[in-house]
Amino acid sequence: MFSHLLRLIIYTGKGGTGKTVTSCSTAIKLAKNKYKTLIISADPAHTLSDAFAVPPIGYEQKEILSNLYILQIDPVIEMDKQYNTLLSYMATIFSSKGIDETLAYEIAMLPGMTQLFSLLKIEEVIRTKEFDTIVLDMPASGEALRYLYFPKLIGSIGRKLTGLAGIFSGVARIFQPFSSKSSTSTSSFLHSESDLLDKLDSLASIITNHDITSMRLVANPDTFSIENAKRALMSASLYGINVDMAIVNKIIPSLSSDAYYADMAAFQKNKVEEARSNFYPLPIREIKLHYNELKGLEMLERNGESIFGSEDPSKIFHRGKTFSFNRENSSLRIVVKVPFTEKDDFNIERYGDRLTIKVKSNIGHMVNILPLPSITTGMKLTKAKLYGDELNVMFEMNP
Ligand SMILES: Nc1ncnc2c1ncn2[C@@H]1O[C@H](COP(=O)(O)OP(=O)(O)OP(=O)(O)O)[C@@H](O)[C@H]1O
Numbered sequence: 001m002f003s004h005l006l007r008l009i010i011y012t013g014k015g016g017t018g019k020t021v022t023s024c025s026t027a028i029k030l031a032k033n034k035y036k037t038l039i040i041s042a043d044p045a046h047t048l049s050d051a052f053a054v055p056p057i058g059y060e061q062k063e064i065l066s067n068l069y070i071l072q073i074d075p076v077i078e079m080d081k082q083y084n085t086l087l088s089y090m091a092t093i094f095s096s097k098g099i100d101e102t103l104a105y106e107i108a109m110l111p112g113m114t115q116l117f118s119l120l121k122i123e124e125v126i127r128t129k130e131f132d133t134i135v136l137d138m139p140a141s142g143e144a145l146r147y148l149y150f151p152k153l154i155g156s157i158g159r160k161l162t163g164l165a166g167i168f169s170g171v172a173r174i175f176q177p178f179s180s181k182s183s184t185s186t187s188s189f190l191h192s193e194s195d196l197l198d199k200l201d202s203l204a205s206i207i208t209n210h211d212i213t214s215m216r217l218v219a220n221p222d223t224f225s226i227e228n229a230k231r232a233l234m235s236a237s238l239y240g241i242n243v244d245m246a247i248v249n250k251i252i253p254s255l256s257s258d259a260y261y262a263d264m265a266a267f268q269k270n271k272v273e274e275a276r277s278n279f280y281p282l283p284i285r286e287i288k289l290h291y292n293e294l295k296g297l298e299m300l301e302r303n304g305e306s307i308f309g310s311e312d313p314s315k316i317f318h319r320g321k322t323f324s325f326n327r328e329n330s331s332l333r334i335v336v337k338v339p340f341t342e343k344d345d346f347n348i349e350r351y352g353d354r355l356t357i358k359v360k361s362n363i364g365h366m367v368n369i370l371p372l373p374s375i376t377t378g379m380k381l382t383k384a385k386l387y388g389d390e391l392n393v394m395f396e397m398n399p
């Protein structure tokens with residue numbers, strides 16, 4: 001149905017790492033390569049107009065360069081426009097139970113719902129078949145990423161339970177006698193509910209289509225943002241989203257004769273190595289920290305050159321799962337590709353929801369992070385073994 005869309009490229013990473021500038025740089029280069037390109041941001045602030053250094057653009061898509069359109073999504077506007085029936089229906093049900101209407105809206109508005117409405121807007125844009133390539137600049141929170149996987153989740157749960165409508169109309173019937181407000185049109189609710197599930201389904205099929213969608217990680221040369229991106233990589237594998245590149249942004253060039261900056265550059269050199277090791281086997285792009293703030297068309301375009309050189313940003317730079325998960329009875333086997341093959345030179349320790357793997361390397365000890373999926377919470381690490389460049393980690397259910 002969406003055969004027109006060639007590529008959906010999603011940038012994710014910790015706050016402030018450079019997702020927005022990287023998205024903008026990618027979009028400019030795509031537009032220059034003659035793809036009709038849309039860059040979408042669902043950040044609460046006006047980040048796109050700030051990055052491109054253009055006047056605020058409002059919430060309608062706007063062409064700012066030949067072939068380059070920008071769209072700043074306001075989730076609240078989106079929700080109001082299309083899904084108010086759904087929300088007000090749920091709120092009616094809650095308020096019919098005597099919950100104050102203001103509070104009822106709060107409850108009906110589950111956390112992360114706003115992200116969901118942004119995603120639905122994206123689906124709508126794809127449906128217009130207007131664009132060849134779409135670049136999505138994700139908001140920083142880890143939650144947001146989860147909502148990218150949400151379509152598939154509530155899509156399938158919703159259908160299994162014969163739809164949200166089934167649940168809520170059932171609940172509504174129970175409360176009907178007590179409420180005069182429950183007469184809110186059930187049929188318009190049913191309509192918007194099935195419409196919602198259809199949209200979530202088609203969005204999920206686009207996001208998990210490896211020929212169309214690629215996620216790219218943005219990190220800085222520091223432990224926190226590397227770990228955050230590694231977790232995104234793990235989750236993407238879980239959800240079947242292809243990740244095709246990692247960008248390590250804001251690296252201080254090691255030219256300085258000043259001791260402070262020389263030390264910092266040396267520290268970052270280790271972190272870049274650590275990133276390489278953690279994102280293995282993804283292609284990595286290293287981008288230096290500019291001495292001034294990266295913004296405005298010209299600078300962003302040059303940044304696109306440093307990321308992609310003569311390559312087309314729409315290329316699929318890597319395919320394949322970095323992580324795989326196999327459930328066998330009461331155990332879980334996680335297989336992760338690692339850039340070391342010597343059996344003796346690593347050591348593994350579990351800290352809550354991650355394993356840290358210390359590896360000896362030519363630059364000293366390096367830390368590989370293995371983020372653990374939530375299912376391991378009630379499990380015990382029983383075995384870790386290396387087969388070639390694949391680390392196999394076994395977990396057993398606690399008795
Ligand atoms: N390589 C770089 N050199 C210099 N400045 C940079 C570089 N990359 C990003 N910046 C600057 O860092 C700031 C944060 O970048 P950006 O807004 O792209 O990050 P973000 O990941 O989108 O942040 P948020 O999580 O808040 O959305 C901006 O002021 C940007 O201009």
Ligand SMILES: [Mg+2]
Nearest residue numbers: 019020043047
């Ligand atoms: Mg941003």
